[in-house]
Amino acid sequence: xxxxxxxxxxxxxxxxxxxxxxxxxxxxxxxxxxxxxxxxxxxxxxxxxxxxxxxxxxxxxxxxxxxxxxxxxxxxxxxxxx
Amino acid sequence: xxxxxxxxxxxxxxxxxxxxxxxxxxxxxxxxxxxxxxxxxxxxxxxxxxxxxxxxxxxxxxxxxxxxxxxxxxxxxxxxxxxxxxxxxxxxxxxxxxxxxxxxxxxxxxxxxxxxxxxxxxxxxxxxxxxxxxxxxxxxxxxxxxxxxxxxxxxxxxxxxxxxxxxxxxxxxxxxxxxxxxxxxxxxxxxxxxxxxxxxxxxxxxxxxxxxxxxxxxxxxxxxxxxxxxxxxxxxxxxxxxxxxxxxxxxxxxx
Numbered sequence: 001x002x003x004x005x006x007x008x009x010x011x012x013x014x015x016x017x018x019x020x021x022x023x024x025x026x027x028x029x030x031x032x033x034x035x036x037x038x039x040x041x042x043x044x045x046x047x048x049x050x051x052x053x054x055x056x057x058x059x060x061x062x063x064x065x066x067x068x069x070x071x072x073x074x075x076x077x078x079x080x081x082x
Numbered sequence: 083x084x085x086x087x088x089x090x091x092x093x094x095x096x097x098x099x100x101x102x103x104x105x106x107x108x109x110x111x112x113x114x115x116x117x118x119x120x121x122x123x124x125x126x127x128x129x130x131x132x133x134x135x136x137x138x139x140x141x142x143x144x145x146x147x148x149x150x151x152x153x154x155x156x157x158x159x160x161x162x163x164x165x166x167x168x169x170x171x172x173x174x175x176x177x178x179x180x181x182x183x184x185x186x187x188x189x190x191x192x193x194x195x196x197x198x199x200x201x202x203x204x205x206x207x208x209x210x211x212x213x214x215x216x217x218x219x220x221x222x223x224x225x226x227x228x229x230x231x232x233x234x235x236x237x238x239x240x241x242x243x244x245x246x247x248x249x250x251x252x253x254x255x256x257x258x259x260x261x262x263x264x265x266x267x268x269x270x271x272x273x274x275x276x277x278x279x280x281x282x283x284x285x286x287x288x289x290x291x292x293x294x295x296x297x298x299x300x301x302x303x304x305x306x307x308x309x310x311x312x313x314x315x316x317x318x319x320x321x322x323x324x325x326x327x328x329x330x331x332x333x334x335x336x337x
Contacts, residue, residue, distance in 0.1 A: 021132075042135075043132065043136065043137065044136070046138075048172075049168050056171045057166060058171065074129065075129065075132070076126070076127050076168055077136065077138070077172070078127060078128075078138075078169075078172065078174065079103075079126050079128045080108075080125065080126065080150070081103045081124055081152050082104075082124055082154075082239070082266075082288030
């Protein structure tokens with residue numbers, strides 16, 4: 001969404017692309033940041049770790065990274081284990 | 083006299099370590115931790131299920147506990163290193179239990195891969211606790227690689243068979259100057275006591291507690307058994323003999 005002049009707003013159709021998230025190929029909007037994806041999936045950001053194309057992505061970078069076609073994302077958290 | 087376990091310079095007040103898998107609920111797990119006063123607890127790292135509501139296990143682990151992530155699911159050293167780094171990034175601290183299992187039937191660890199992962203992670207500042215097959219030469223390699231303790235299995239994971247590998251574990255206790263933590267296979271408190279009597283520094287139990295009828299009471303029983311076994315080890319219990327030896331004086335006045 002962009003503001004051209006006061007009161008007039010132009011909407012663009014979001015492009016859809018493929019990304020691999022937790023082992024599944026999913027269609028997502030091409031403008032989506034990691035932070036937006038976490039929020040969209042109702043994940044509590046303080047409890048998850050994100051690995052982006054094999055590299056751990058600290059929380060301060062979630063806003064800046066916008067997903068690209070064929071990106072691989074792992075969203076992980078702690079569970080019970082021995 | 084205090085007899086605290088010290089690993090990597092940290093005092094651990096309870097030699098009973100508790101795994102957090104397989105509990106019917108997180109609140110139940112929490113009650114078991116509190117009842118047993120376990121200080122060292124393990125957790126695992128998994129993909130988030132984005133469809134289901136998620137609860138945060140860390141919320142149910144008391145603040146005074148040391149949380150040690152494991153690398154379960156890893157089939158080789160590279161995967162274990164990857165999981166360890168993720169766990170640390172998640173704010174779990176430096177403690178890592180290396181668990182590398184290429185086989186699903188017996189869940190036996192791969193010592194060679196475990197040694198490799200230990201070397202990498204120790205250099206990165208992790209406190210490395212490797213789960214291993216109790217082999218003396220490999221335990222020495224783990225020591226050289228920078229392990230903070232050695233965690234031999236008593237029996238395959240989840241079998242509740244007890245300290246089946248006791249003779250080999252005893253050798254590690256005698257020969258390796260690191261805390262030996264018997265991990266896996268311990269099914270009942272008497273097994274835990276047996277491991278401690280052998281000279282283990284601690285035991286790690288999960289399945290036997292989590293799948294008991296009353297996990298909270300069971301955790302307490304394990305914690306007490308570990309204390310009793312430890313005392314017995316320190317006391318130097320008397321050796322077994324083949325022939326009977328009277329414990330009351332046979333003064334012979336009856337004949």
